[in-house]
Amino acid sequence: MKIMLVDDSRTIRNIQKKVLGELGYTEIMEAGDGVEALNLYKQTTPDLMLVDWNMPNMDGITLVKTIRQTDKNIPMIMCTTEAEKTRVIQALQAGVNNYVVKPFTAETLSEKINQTLAKLQAAKS
């Protein structure tokens, strides 16, 4: 499974990568903003995306909306400091499948990834 991490903080991407590695996911791609992520998405078609909200060049919500115009299926998890209910609703309406608020524990991130993938698997079968 190819997983794309989209966050302008390399430290956060490294932490996410470590958690994913412990879950057995090793095919990881990284992007530092929405524009970079969109280009990488077109080239590689990942199976899951973790997307930050506040980033330079293109923010996460714009990225999610742009991808959802043509791809209704790819699972996307928003991972952000934006914790207000209004923001969560905005992200879900834009098309994210799940939401992780920073700061997060490794357990929370693992749980949300597994939950998202299980839901999609159940919907397929």
Next chain:
Amino acid sequence: MDVKFINPFVMAIRQVFKTMANTEIQVQKPKVASPNEGCDVSGVIGFSGDATGACILCFPKEVACKLASSFAGVELNIGDADFADAIGELANMVAGSAKAQFIGLEVSISLPSVVIGTHHNVAVTTQPSNAPRLQIPCSCSLGDFHVEVAMVVNKKQTAPTAAATSGARS
């Protein structure tokens, strides 16, 4: 600035450093910040919208390196490429967690900026000159640092923040 907005920052500081850097923070009673208390490393986040201003994480060099290392899970020093990234992200999480508790206010946060330089001060230009800038002194097993908050609320609030009941240790 209204002191009731300090408690969301106190809670955010404790939560962010405990969760992401495995470090318990003891928060002392907030006080008016002194321009003479410079620091070596600052992580700065600006606020805009119904409240404007900034939140500044101010560290001595050694404490910044230790906390950044604990957060990143690898040893980081000031010259390392990821050092500023780690400090910026800690500031981002503190500001983001605090603003989530500003009930009734629509506030946006900026991307983080990090200032490195011996004993510097950070000016906040969105703050009216007569508005106090508050300092939240913090200590932990890795050393002491402080967080400064300069914030002006532009919108009349309908209710106090939910977090306003939990005070800092005095």
